[in-house]
Amino acid sequence: xxxxxxxxxxxxxxxxxxxxxxxxxxxxxxxxxxxxxxxxxxxxxxxxxxxxxxxxxxxxxxxxxxxxxxxxxxxxxxxxxxxxxxxxxxxxxxxxxxxxxxxxxxxxxxxxxxxxxxxxxxxxxxxxxxxxxxxxxxxxxxxxxxxxxxxxxxxxxxxxxxxxxxxxxxxxxxxxxxxxxxxxxxxxxxxxxxxxxxxxxxxxxxxxxxxxxxxxxxxxxxxxxxxxxxxxxxxxxxxxxxxxxxxxxxxxxxxxxxxxxxxxxxxxxxxxxxxxxxxxxxxxxxxxxxxxxxxxxxxxxxxxxxxxxxxxxxxxxxxxxxxxxxxxxxxxxxxxxxxxxxxxxxxxxxxxxxxxxxxxxxxxxxxxxxxxxxxxxxxxxxxxxxxxxxxxxxxxxxxxxxxxxxxxxxxxxxxxxxxxxxxxxxxxxxxxxxxxxxxxxxxxxxxxxxxxxxxxxxxxxxxxxxxxxxxxxxxxxxxxxxxxxxxxxxxxxxxxxxxxxxxxxxxxxxxxxxxxxxxxxxxxxxxxxxxxxxxxxxxxxxxxxxxxxxxxxxxxxxxxxxxxxxxxxxxxxxxxxxxxxxxxxxxxxxxxxxxxxxxxxxxxxxxxxxxxxxxxxxxxxxxxxxxxxxxxxxxxxxxxxxxxxxxxxxxxxxxxxxxxxxxxxxxxxxxxxxxxxxxxxxxxxxxxxxxxxxxxxxxxxxxxxxxxxxxxxxxxxxxxxxxxxxxxxxxxxxxxxxxxxxxxxxxxxxxxxxxxxxxxxxxxxxxxxxxxxxxxxxxxxxxxxx
DNA sequence: GTATTGTTTTTTTTT
DNA sequence: AAAACAATAC
Numbered sequence: 137x138x139x140x141x142x143x144x145x146x147x148x149x150x151x152x153x154x155x156x157x158x159x160x161x162x163x164x165x166x167x168x169x170x171x172x173x174x175x176x177x178x179x180x181x182x183x184x185x186x187x188x189x190x191x192x193x194x195x196x197x198x199x200x201x202x203x204x205x206x207x208x209x210x211x212x213x214x215x216x217x218x219x220x221x222x223x224x225x226x227x228x229x230x231x232x233x234x235x236x237x238x239x240x241x242x243x244x245x246x247x248x249x250x251x252x253x254x255x256x257x258x259x260x261x262x263x264x265x266x267x268x269x270x271x272x273x274x275x276x277x278x279x280x281x282x283x284x285x286x287x288x289x290x291x292x293x294x295x296x297x298x299x300x301x302x303x304x305x306x307x308x309x310x311x312x313x314x315x316x317x318x319x320x321x322x323x324x325x326x327x328x329x330x331x332x333x334x335x336x337x338x339x340x341x342x343x344x345x346x347x348x349x350x351x352x353x354x355x356x357x358x359x360x361x362x363x364x365x366x367x368x369x370x371x372x373x374x375x376x377x378x379x380x381x382x383x384x385x386x387x388x389x390x391x392x393x394x395x396x397x398x399x400x401x402x403x404x405x406x407x408x409x410x411x412x413x414x415x416x417x418x419x420x421x422x423x424x425x426x427x428x429x430x431x432x433x434x435x436x437x438x439x440x441x442x443x444x445x446x447x448x449x450x451x452x453x454x455x456x457x458x459x460x461x462x463x464x465x466x467x468x469x470x471x472x473x474x475x476x477x478x479x480x481x482x483x484x485x486x487x488x489x490x491x492x493x494x495x496x497x498x499x500x501x502x503x504x505x506x507x508x509x510x511x512x513x514x515x516x517x518x519x520x521x522x523x524x525x526x527x528x529x530x531x532x533x534x535x536x537x538x539x540x541x542x543x544x545x546x547x548x549x550x551x552x553x554x555x556x557x558x559x560x561x562x563x564x565x566x567x568x569x570x571x572x573x574x575x576x577x578x579x580x581x582x583x584x585x586x587x588x589x590x591x592x593x594x595x596x597x598x599x600x601x602x603x604x605x606x607x608x609x610x611x612x613x614x615x616x617x618x619x620x621x622x623x624x625x626x627x628x629x630x631x632x633x634x635x636x637x638x639x640x641x642x643x644x645x646x647x648x649x650x651x652x653x654x655x656x657x658x659x660x661x662x663x664x665x666x667x668x669x670x671x672x673x674x675x676x677x678x679x680x681x682x683x684x685x686x687x688x689x690x691x692x693x694x695x696x697x698x699x700x701x702x703x704x705x706x707x708x709x710x711x712x713x714x715x716x717x718x719x720x721x722x723x724x725x726x727x728x729x730x731x732x733x734x735x736x737x738x739x740x741x742x743x744x745x746x747x748x749x750x751x752x753x754x755x756x757x758x759x760x761x762x763x764x765x766x767x768x769x770x771x772x773x774x775x776x777x778x779x780x781x782x783x784x785x786x787x788x789x790x791x792x793x794x795x796x797x798x799x800x801x802x803x804x805x806x807x808x809x810x811x812x813x814x815x816x817x818x819x820x821x822x823x824x825x826x827x828x829x830x831x832x833x834x835x836x837x838x839x840x841x842x843x844x845x846x847x848x849x850x851x852x853x854x855x856x857x858x859x860x861x862x863x864x865x866x867x868x869x870x871x872x873x874x875x876x877x878x879x880x881x882x883x884x885x886x887x888x889x890x891x892x893x894x895x896x897x898x899x900x901x902x903x904x905x906x907x908x909x910x911x912x913x914x915x916x917x918x919x920x921x922x
Numbered sequence: 923g924t925a926t927t928g929t930t931t932t933t934t935t936t937t
Numbered sequence: 938a939a940a941a942c943a944a945t946a947c
Binding site: 923924925926927928929930931932 | 938939940941942943944945946947
Binding site: 260343572712729732750 | 931
């Protein structure tokens with residue numbers, strides 16, 4: 137593994153033995169545009185890795201001339217590791233990462249041409265959301281109307297950025313049909329861009345959009361990258377959006393060696409601006425493109441493939457292709473229906489626990505759900521049963537308030553103009569600096585051009601012109617002192633030491649104790665965890681230079697993230713990953729959304745919450761958008777095809793959501809499963825007994841039963857009382873209290889149908905549909921009819 | 923200027 | 938159920 141020629145030589149000799157004929161063709165087609173249509177589990181990562189290795193081995197390019205785009209950081213990491221095994225450590229100089237990470241890297245080098253300095257701050261969605269809200273407030277924007285609420289405006293701006301539209305271009309292309317939000321977004325977008333520029337900051341969309349701007353308006357910058365990167369490869373191409381495609385076009389303008397891999401059946405990011413037309417129209421857009429199709433699945437059993445094919449076949453708009461496999465039938469697709477969402481979690485975790493007790497590795501299991509919020513019930517059960525688990529995605533470590541606070545201090549040392557970070561910490565810990573002071577600082581900012589922490593350095597005179605004097609100024613100067621001390625300290629200290637210094641200078645731990653003693657311990661631990669994770673990061677970066685042969689010479693000293701300092705590299709990672717992806721030491725049952733599961737595989741997969749309004753989601757169902765439903769179906773296909781040996785699908789009749797119980801019919805996708813490969817999810821005797829003891833209903837189901845159950849109606853009839861959970865007295869006797877699905881009478885509103893009930897322990901109100909109006913009423917004011 | 927209390931809302935999905 | 942938000946009291 138340490139001798140380059142031996143290893144890569146061997147790998148090349150064996151290439152024909154390692155790949156099937158189509159894979160081989162894809163891996164050895166080096167020049168010009170190449171489209172690889174790769175079905176799920178057809179070995180596309182393998183092909184990509186071998187193709188890169190082949191190019192290097194043939195001497196067609198040096199490692200640093202490769203540009204490899206993946207969809208997630210996790211995928212990038214895997215790609216890098218596999219390539220390193222094949223070729224050796226020198227592949228570290230190849231650029232491998234997400235669009236966002238790679239664009240950030242280019243912009244750190246060349247962004248100065250557009251007025252950004254190399255230590256610009258990357259704002260995550262939370263930062264940009266706050267900033268947009270602030271701006272809308274300053275504009276005295278009337279967002280009382282829901283259609284003009286910050287989320288609506290943000291989403292309009294986001295869509296514009298995904299299309300590669302600057303504020304000017306966005307304004308120009310607005311049609312008569314533009315929604316009010318889209319119209320209103322114009323003014324906000326202009327101001328928002330100014331605010332970001334002033335702060336020397338970029339949001340996720342900017343990383344792509346500004347890269348395109350840079351390359352369009354600065355030919356030198358474009359040439360530099362376009363000449364350098366001889367071979368560009370893109371994974372999950374079906375999920376690229378317009379700006380991303382534009383980045384690629386600019387990048388391959390010299391060598392024209394663009395290879396893309398994708399599967400239109402796995403396009404699940406249309407909501408983020410992904411254009412399936414990018415992949416469907418690729419061979420038209422690139423005249424001499426070679427097209428290779430990979431349809432043989434090497435991952436799953438035949439039953440799993442049959443199920444997946446049956447589901448995806450329901451979609452009208454797709455390229456005709458069918459996955460096939462040589463593998464054996466394997467276990468049937470498991471199906472299970474529960475009376476209550478908690479029961480679902482209990483059963484599945486019990487099932488896993490038992491299998492683990494019989495020697496199965498916990499890491500073999502994955503629980504896939506539609507929404508992050510669904511993870512909680514499973515986490516609770518896994519904890520109770522002491523089964524190790526890993527939560528992938530979701531609210532990441534770096535999103536925690538206390539972690540963001542400390543990160544804000546660190547980011548300000550790198551970029552004092554970062555307004556979002558300045559405003560976050562100016563009164564944290566509490567320093568009696570409130571909204572009024574902030575508003576005055578804002579007016580000083582507009583008058584002077586100073587921004588962020590720079591405002592603290594304005595003269596007494598200037599400050600007093602904006603109503604800031606006396607004790608307030610003194611407090612502002614104190615913060616200034618603190619930030620300057622931290623900045624000085626940061627000049628020759630390890631990044632982790634800077635974090636530790638920030639914590640100690642601000643007496644942050646005392647602040648945690650004071651603000652909420654209950655959570656203080658956890659939060660303190662998180663803050664400490666942050667410090668250690670930074671020092672872990674330093675160790676990884678501590679190795680030799682990674683760009684030994686880079687001919688451009690001026691970017692020596694890159695870290696993995698291509699940033700200047702270890703601190704900067706860490707901050708980039710914190711902004712661009714959801715956290716927890718790096719340095720995962722923990723192992724266990726995998727909990728993740730269907731979206732994050734893309735590109736991954738697991739021996740045993742559970743797809744939970746297979747209910748209408750959960751999956752497909754309520755929004756999609758209500759939108760009645762055929763395309764959107766088809767996207768949900770593709771997501772279902774992605775989920776099913778993650779499984780190697782077993783898949784189990786489950787649903788709850790009543791789901792607890794937002795603290796309420798809500799009836800949910802089985803998902804339409806269950807009804808699409810071919811009965812021949814479906815069976816009831818196997819349960820052990822112990823589980824069945826446990827079910828009886830707990831009074832939980834587990835219903836035997838089959839796909840035809842599901843079909844019958846949700847046919848033509850969005851309401852289910854219950855033939856027996858719902859299983860209930862909670863303190864014993866709450867379950868005693870036949871209930872006088874109305875249940876979900878029952879009809880009730882109210883003195884004022886008349887007869888209505890109970891559509892939801894607050895969970896036990898809360899105020900106990902019911903949501904009732906009276907005619908076409910919904911009301912929330914206290915249950916003692918209604919009585920059951922009949 | 924801040925702390926407390928009550929009220930309203932909840933982007934599905936991620937970089 | 939939890940978080941974000943608004944109104945109110947201090």
